[in-house]
Amino acid sequence: MEDNTLIKKCQQGDKEAFQVLISRYHPYVYKFLVKTTQNDQIAEDLTQETFLKVIRNIEKFDPAGQAKFSTYIISIAKNTGLDYFRKEKRTMQNVPISETFDIEDVNTRVADTVINKLDSQNILADLEGLPEEQRIAIKLKYIEGLSLKEIGEALHVEPKTIKSRIHNGIVKLRKKWGKGDDDERY
Structure with missing residues (x-):
């Protein structure tokens, strides 16, 4: 099933569509966050948090818009990671x-x-x-x-x-x- 179709179903509250979307993008987001945090456990926690934000805000994504869903979700993951580092009083610059x-x-x-x-x-x-x-x-x-x-x-x-x-x-x-x-x- 195409991403845009899945997203439209998610926006209508289809839980199975959410499961498919999460399964499809989990490795992509997790890999990004592992590279960013250098910690598998933190990356997994931030991946979970990223998907919670996606679920809560899926209606804000426009499947007909110019942005790809992959770009949208990485943007959320990046911001989730930055929020984590701010909370930990660390910056991306201090992450090896x-x-x-x-x-x-x-x-x-x-x-x-x-x-x-x-x-x-x-x-x-x-x-x-x-x-x-x-x-x-x-x-x-x-x-x-x-x-x-x-x-x-x-x-x-x-x-x-x-x-x-x-x-x-x-x-x-x-x-x-x-x-x-x-x-x-x-």
């Missing part, structure tokens, strides 16, 4: 991502060049030192593989803003690594 940076998933020229030239642990430490909005944009682009449009929808900003955040983050990393802002593109 060394386990989440899967080098094989990175498929851009800049990332490939950096990986070939530098030790990956230094990259991870430097990435953690970026401002939160740049680090999140880079993680969603290069680790999650989302497009600029999808990231913009998830973070509620224009794709050109996401592109700028990624560019500025990479420029900061290059300066830290002694690289100029040459013609290579990410």
Whole structure:
């Protein structure tokens, strides 16, 4: 069954449709939250909380709108995670991502060049030192593989803003690594 059909049924209170939707998206949300939190149990708890929010607010999602449901649900998961870190008086910047940076998933020229030239642990430490909005944009682009449009929808900003955040983050990393802002593109 197509997502939009499921969502419409969920909006009409169909519990079986909710079960199918949850089963379909649970692994996607859980994986995202594991990468974000670095803790399986916390990720599972936040996944549960994410789906409770989805169930409570399903009527707000427009299946005929431009946003994909996957973008909508990841946006809720991201906000749930941020709320958790605020409650714990931690920020996304303090969460180690060394386990989440899967080098094989990175498929851009800049990332490939950096990986070939530098030790990956230094990259991870430097990435953690970026401002939160740049680090999140880079993680969603290069680790999650989302497009600029999808990231913009998830973070509620224009794709050109996401592109700028990624560019500025990479420029900061290059300066830290002694690289100029040459013609290579990410």
